[in-house]
Structure formats: structure tokens, C-alpha cells
Amino acid sequence: QKEVEQNSGPLSVPEGAIASLNCTYSDRGSQSFFWYRQYSGKSPELIMSIYSNGDKEDGRFTAQLNKASQYVSLLIRDSQPSDSATYLCAVNSRSQGAQKLVFGQGTRLTINP
Amino acid sequence: DAGVIQSPRHEVTEMGQEVTLRCKPISGHDYLFWYRQTMMRGLELLIYFNNNVPIDDSGMPEDRFSAKMPNASFSTLKIQPSEPRDSAVYFCASSLGPGGPPYGYTFGSGTRLTVV
Numbered sequence: 001q002k003e004v005e006q007n008s009g010p011l012s013v014p015e016g017a018i019a020s021l022n023c024t025y026s027d028r029g030s031q032s033f034f035w036y037r038q039y040s041g042k043s044p045e046l047i048m049s050i051y052s053n054g055d056k057e058d059g060r061f062t063a064q065l066n067k068a069s070q071y072v073s074l075l076i077r078d079s080q081p082s083d084s085a086t087y088l089c090a091v092n093s094r095s096q097g098a099q100k101l102v103f104g105q106g107t108r109l110t111i112n113p
Numbered sequence: 114d115a116g117v118i119q120s121p122r123h124e125v126t127e128m129g130q131e132v133t134l135r136c137k138p139i140s141g142h143d144y145l146f147w148y149r150q151t152m153m154r155g156l157e158l159l160i161y162f163n164n165n166v167p168i169d170d171s172g173m174p175e176d177r178f179s180a181k182m183p184n185a186s187f188s189t190l191k192i193q194p195s196e197p198r199d200s201a202v203y204f205c206a207s208s209l210g211p212g213g214p215p216y217g218y219t220f221g222s223g224t225r226l227t228v229v
Contacts, residue, residue: 049217
């Protein structure tokens with residue numbers, strides 16, 4: 001089982017709709033969860049972080065965390081063509097005393113005008 | 114701040130040659146990470162440093178790969194000898210913390226390595 005799993009997509013959403021991206025993780029001790037956006041040919045860019053169960057909103061983005069289900073999601077409201085990118089879920093994991101971020105494979109999102 | 118700076122942006126080399134990738138982290142960031150990204154395997158952590166000391170190198174694929182951080186503002190990732198399967202985008206990232214709350218990582222622009 002992969003440590004962090006995402007549906008690779010592609011996920012296609014019409015402009016103005018809500019895009020929903022999902023991620024599951026295997027380490028029950030994880031405490032920090034991040035969403036990165038990566039445009040084609042560019043580096044990952046941090047867009048959201050969440051540490052507590054529930055929802056965290058930032059503009060059009062909402063991150064949701066459910067530690068009991070080991071599930072984290074990202075909602076993008078009023079989707080715009082500029083939101084078309086690959087979204088990477090990252091989860092902190094502790095192994096042999098060292099802590100690090102483990103990334104999922106990413107979900108490719110396309111917003112159709 | 115200029116962000117995390119990597120060089121070169123692109124590198125094409127022949128199999129068997131030595132390749133050196135360079136990274137300058139954000140000033141004040143105590144953690145530096147080297148990642149490799151491919152279509153098949155996604156973003157993989159190779160090694161990370163805390164205060165210039167290697168903490169976790171379990172992701173380094175084999176002895177052909179080595180990384181150093183001689184001071185707080187410079188790190189190198191070396192591949193010797195290089196092989197075609199090393200072709201990937203190599204990212205350097207830096208952070209105030211290893212991944213626990215509340216720190217995320219800031220990535221450099223990456224080095225696209227092609228080994229022919």
C-alpha cells in the first residue's frame with residue numbers, strides 16, 4: 001500500500017463548478033497535511049495546509065481533514081481555467097526518528113471553459 | 114527573497130558521465146530536501162539535511178548518488194556515473210521545519226536531467 005494515494009485523473013470539471021480532489025494516507029501518526037499545485041513544467045507550489053479535523057477555508061479553496069478515516073480533500077469553488085494543473089497531496093510521516101513529507105502521485109485537473 | 118535557487122535548469126549528458134546539481138536554499142531555512150520527479154514514480158524524497166547534517170538518506174537509490182551540504186547556503190547532488198534511468202526532474206526544497214506543523218516546503222525551479 002502506498003503511503004499517500006490519490007486518483008491520478010484526469011479530472012475534468014466545467015468552469016464555475018466545484019472541483020473535488022481526494023487523498024488517503026496510511027500513517028495514523030501523521031499530523032500535517034498539505035496541498036500543492038503544480039503547473040506543467042513548473043515546480044510544486046504550496047496552496048493549503050491543514051492540521052486539525054474539519055474544514056479550513058482560504059478564498060476559493062477549502063481543505064477538509066478526517067483523521068479517523070485517514071482522508072484529506074481539497075475543494076475548489078468557482079473553478080477557473082487557471083486552476084488547471086496537477087494537485088499533489090503531501091502528508092508528514094515519521095520513520096526511524098526522522099520526519100518528512102511524503103507526496104501522492106498527484107491528480108491532474110482540467111477546467112473546461 | 115529570491116526563493117530556492119537551483120542550477121542548471123537543464124542538463125543533457127552522456128551515460129557514464131558525472132553530473133552535479135546545485136541548490137541554494139532560502140536564507141534562514143534549516144532544512145533542505147532533494148526530490149526526484151518522474152511520471153512513473155511521482156515525487157520521491159532522496160535525502161534531506163538539517164543544519165547541514167544529513168538526516169535521512171533512505172531514498173538515495175544507490176551508491177552512484179551522493180549529496181553534500183558544506184554550508185547553510187549551498188548543497189550539491191552528484192550522480193557518478195550517470196545512467197539513462199536517472200533522467201528525471203530533480204527538485205531542491207527548503208523549509209523551517211521537517212514537515213511537522215506548521216511548515217510546508219518551498220521548492221526550487223528544478224533541474225531537468227536527460228542522460229543519453
